[in-house]
Amino acid sequence: xxxxxxxxxxxxxxxxxxxxxxxxxxxxxxxxxxxxxxxxxxxxxxxxxxxxxxxxxxxxxxxxxxxxxxxxxxxxxxxxxxxxxxxxxxxxxxxxxxxxxxxxxxxxxxxxxxxxxxxxxxxxxxxxxxxxxxxxxxxxxxxxxxxxxxxxxxxxxxxxxxxxxxxxxxxxxxxxxxxxxxxxxxxxxxxxxxxxxxxxxxxxxxxx
Amino acid sequence: xxxxxxxxxxxxxxxxxxxxxxxxxxxxxxxxxxxxxxxxxxxxxxxxxxxxxxxxxxxxxxxxxxxxxxxxxxxxxxxxxxxxxxxxxxxxxxxxxxxxxxxxxxxxxxxxxxxxxxxxxxxxxxxxxxxxxxxxxxxxxxxxxxxxxxxxxxxxxxxxxxxxxxxxxxxxxxxxxxxxxxxxxxxxxxxxxxxxxxxxxxxxxx
Numbered sequence: 001x002x003x004x005x006x007x008x009x010x011x012x013x014x015x016x017x018x019x020x021x022x023x024x025x026x027x028x029x030x031x032x033x034x035x036x037x038x039x040x041x042x043x044x045x046x047x048x049x050x051x052x053x054x055x056x057x058x059x060x061x062x063x064x065x066x067x068x069x070x071x072x073x074x075x076x077x078x079x080x081x082x083x084x085x086x087x088x089x090x091x092x093x094x095x096x097x098x099x100x101x102x103x104x105x106x107x108x109x110x111x112x113x114x115x116x117x118x119x120x121x122x123x124x125x126x127x128x129x130x131x132x133x134x135x136x137x138x139x140x141x142x143x144x145x146x147x148x149x150x151x152x153x154x155x156x157x158x159x160x161x162x163x164x165x166x167x168x169x170x171x172x173x174x175x176x177x178x179x180x181x182x183x184x185x186x187x188x189x190x191x192x193x194x195x196x197x198x199x200x201x202x203x204x205x206x207x208x
Numbered sequence: 209x210x211x212x213x214x215x216x217x218x219x220x221x222x223x224x225x226x227x228x229x230x231x232x233x234x235x236x237x238x239x240x241x242x243x244x245x246x247x248x249x250x251x252x253x254x255x256x257x258x259x260x261x262x263x264x265x266x267x268x269x270x271x272x273x274x275x276x277x278x279x280x281x282x283x284x285x286x287x288x289x290x291x292x293x294x295x296x297x298x299x300x301x302x303x304x305x306x307x308x309x310x311x312x313x314x315x316x317x318x319x320x321x322x323x324x325x326x327x328x329x330x331x332x333x334x335x336x337x338x339x340x341x342x343x344x345x346x347x348x349x350x351x352x353x354x355x356x357x358x359x360x361x362x363x364x365x366x367x368x369x370x371x372x373x374x375x376x377x378x379x380x381x382x383x384x385x386x387x388x389x390x391x392x393x394x395x396x397x398x399x400x401x402x403x404x405x406x407x408x409x410x411x412x413x414x
Contacts, residue, residue, distance in 0.1 A: 019261035019285040021309040023349055027292065031306040031351045038301045149352055178351035201294045201303040 030152075030178035030190050032197040040171035042205050045160060047089045049097035052076050054152075055104040067105060071188055075103055078192045079154065082199040087207025098160035100168075104153040105191075107180065151177035152191045154198060156205075172205065174198035235413040238268040238276065242381050242409025246284050248312075249386075250402035254346075255310045257288035264407065266320065274324040280317065280338055280365075282387075284403070287311040308350040314401065315343040316363050316387055331370050332379075338365035342389035346396055361391030361401065371411055381409045 054067040054075055066072075079101055080090055091097050156172040176194030181187050199205060244262040248255055262284030268276035292307040318340015327333045342363040347356040369383015388402045 018283065018313060019287075021287040021289070021311055021349065023309065025289060026309065026349065026351065027307050028351060029292065029307070031304060031353065033302070033304045035302045038299060177353075197305050201296075201305055204300075 028179055030176045030194045032194050032201065033175040033177070034198050034202050035173050036202065036204065037169065037171040040158065042171075043208060045088065045098035045158075046207060047091045047095070047097045048083050048099035048101055048156075049091055049093050049095075050076055050079055050083075050101040050103070051093075055102070056107075057104060058107045071184070072103075074188055075152070075191050075195065078195040079103065082196065083205075086199070086205055096159075098158075100157040100159045102155045102157065104155070106151040106153065107149070149178065150180035150187070151175055152194060154195060172202065174202075235270055237270070238278075238411050238413040240264070240266040240268070240381055240409060240411045242266075242383075242407040244282065244284065244405045244407045246286065247404045247406075248286060248402070249404055250388075250400055251398050254396060254398060255286055255288045255312060257286065259284055259286045261285040262405070264409070268320070268322055274326075276322045276324070277319065278322075279319050280340075282314070282316045282405075284314045284405075285311070286314075286403075306350040308348050311345075311347040311349065312401070313345040313347075314387075314389075314403075316365065316389065317341060317343075318363055318365070320365075327370060330373055332373060333370040334368070334383075336367045336385075338367065338385075339363065340365075342387070342391055342401065344389070344391045344401060346393050346398060348396070355395070357393045357395060359391045359393060361389035363387065363389040369407070377414070378410055378412045381407065381411050383407050 052068075052073060054072040056065045056067050083101070084090065088099065152175075154174040154176070155170050158169045158171045162168055174195070176191060176198065178190075181190070242264050243260075244264055246259040246262050248257070248259075262282065264280055264282040266278060266280040268278040270276045288310055290308050290310060292305065294303055294305040296303045316338075318338050320336055320338040322334045322336035325333045325335075340363045342361050343358070344361065345356060345358045347354055365385050365387045367383055367385030369381065372380040372382065374380060384407065385405045386402070387405065389400065391401045392399055
């Protein structure tokens with residue numbers, strides 16, 4: 001009987017002693033992922049343009065829209081500030097910018113992966129692409145996304161070398177993702193901090 | 209933790225000092241259950257924190273007075289928190305910045321053989337060797353995401369220790385072991401798994 005009890009106790013331990021970390025200790029700050037085209041020469045570009053709106057994609061297609069106003073402007077300005085500090089000049093869309101930058105906010109969309117050379121259908125039809133002729137970009141490297149809760153995607157597109165066939169290559173992308181706060185301002189602050197971190201960990205983005 | 213271990217060992221020695229002499233020749237079978245403290249000795253770049261979340265179950269069948277064969281099943285959870293940092297791939301084309309928990313769950317199992325030395329009335333020293341397989345999970349938790357891999361590897365597990373004889377039917381097990389397994393995880397740069405374990409527990413025998 002004693003032996004039986006001991007083994008019973010042992011088996012209980014076996015299944016109950018699997019100790020997992022207290023994930024509440026994590027900061028919940030957004031994860032900042034950046035990826036670049038290793039063939040891109042970032043010093044070959046001098047100008048850039050970024051729209052003053054942010055694309056918004058969610059699980060509810062009818063809710064897909066663009067973010068305008070102060071919230072969008074804060075994020076757009078963060079990108080502008082970083083690009084300017086790296087030596088690039090902001091120009092109007094009509095002034096033939098070398099680089100196009102686009103911001104997309106994604107909320108509660110499932111996981112997706114893009115493999116080269118491919119066209120990512122997820123952005124088809126979004127009016128933001130019409131800034132450079134309504135052609136979706138392609139990725140020269142594999143990119144995986146997790147849209148479980150919320151992501152801000154920053155894409156840098158080579159418009160200078162698009163050519164007559166409108167080959168819009170994404171030469172740099174950042175995914176700032178994680179759990180969203182119920183407080184909008186917190187999400188915006190996290191997005192701005194994420195944009196700054198994305199540039200910090202991408203020192204190769206520079207004019208000279 | 210250190211105080212707790214010293215207390216347990218003191219109690220064990222006290223009990224053993226009042227017990228009568230035992231000999232392994234009296235026994236045919238022995239069942240063991242022990243709590244284990246683990247120290248990672250490989251992949252310390254991935255994780256190096258000591259774990260107290262482990263244990264083992266084992267069975268030994270005596271085929272000679274000083275020789276037993278049997279089987280074992282252990283379990284252990286290792287984890288460690290890493291503050292926010294930036295990690296780059298080899299060609300520096302990709303980078304990720306986050307804080308994270310790194311976690312390894314091991315489930316070694318296999319057959320064992322033990323040789324027992326003449327240790328006197330109260331103490332029965334032994335050395336042993338375990339061979340088998342190890343199931344392992346390696347996970348990184350960051351924000352709401354996780355990256356996980358599960359794999360199996362060949363396991364070798366030498367050990368040494370002694371049994372403090374308390375009664376005919378049971379004793380206290382004290383020992384240590386080194387576990388090496390061939391579990392691999394290319395994504396996390398793990399080529400094998402290795403840890404040193406200290407164990408304290410009970411044996412029941414007939």
